[in-house]
Amino acid sequence: MHELRLTFIGSGNAFSPNGLCCNGFLVNERHLFEAPPQALSSLNHLRIDANTIDNVVISHHHGDHFLGLPFLLLHWKWQGRTRPVRIVGPRGTRALGREIAERVFPAVTEQTGYEAEWIDLEPGRRVNVGGLELEAHRVEHDPGLTESLGYACRLEGRAFAYTGDTRLCPAVFDLARGQELLVSECASRQSCIPVHMNLLDDMPRVRAALPSEAQLLLTHISPDVDAGGLAKTLVAEDFATYSF
Template structure:
């Protein structure tokens, strides 16, 4: 399994980082986990061919995690002349939220019937497991208000396991879904406790709860970016756009 960070920033592009997008490759298949509004810029910056992405999986339905999907679809239709099928998987409500986003951003696209490639939405109930495009996917509900169930996502392929927390406050669901994983991306928006997100002091105090081979802090906000020197690098790694992990 190969994991490439295309974007690890917060909603505001703090530190000049792209919004959430992680490319996971295994067994000849490719999954894009989250697709923030800046993802097409990230894809072009890092020379990724979006036509080879089989699956877009979404942790939750905030714009910095799914707002790039309408741009991805229109790029596939008009620039790439895509023919390869695409699956978009997300929590309940993904289909309607994406339809609305398509219509707001590109009027008329929500109801078009002349797509040059087939694509469909798969909605995954938290706690359920799905096999999609060569990846085994399991989700759990976390704590982050966004109008639909927010989830942490576990993706397994080639005998390896990758987990992304999505955005969330502390919840015991996190160590449960991360148990035994090879790589765990854990959001850490702030240094001190803050509503609706995780912070470094909370994560540090609960580090022993996690059974993960490697924990990478991601989705860093401006306060956290200023305090990177305080991160215990023996316990945590820190995400950077463009970084690649070979599992």
């Protein structure tokens, strides 16, 4: 069985409490989920060459998930990237991502030495990007955004899912069903934030929706989030790698 390795470039929520880096993780060194503002510096801290990443998968356009893209594009243009890259996200990712990047680093997407494919993925649609299969699920987060997605994923025969940011909604249970691993947001311990899930009320229900042998991995946390006594549950730490 192929191994799934998740390396966290950040585990915190948008407020970077206690200095936590904003949430994002790299799967098997090639597939980056989220582009938080510090994505490039976190990768450099981990001695991971950003040019070796094949895919960037964005759940939604809040700044803590998206605003690291201009720095990745800058690195790719000027630090020798030649491999193609795919950037997948909800509706509007291509237009917004390119506009922001071009405004803060003019011409950063022009005359590059690599091909970039931007994929705006509709809920319910699937795409295979270099062996990573993604199925987009519409989750319920900030209605002011174009859309917020969670992803059911298949990679080298392994099944995992990522909630993105969401309140507890039917899509979370759909994402949990039949997985070996669920990476779930857990933005607070007990505060009821309408657009997020918390540890004490929501995670027991998420845990119960997963197969008993599946792993639950919490991220996008505040520092008082722990495993809550739940079975097969871990809390991500900045720069840690988890193998399954």
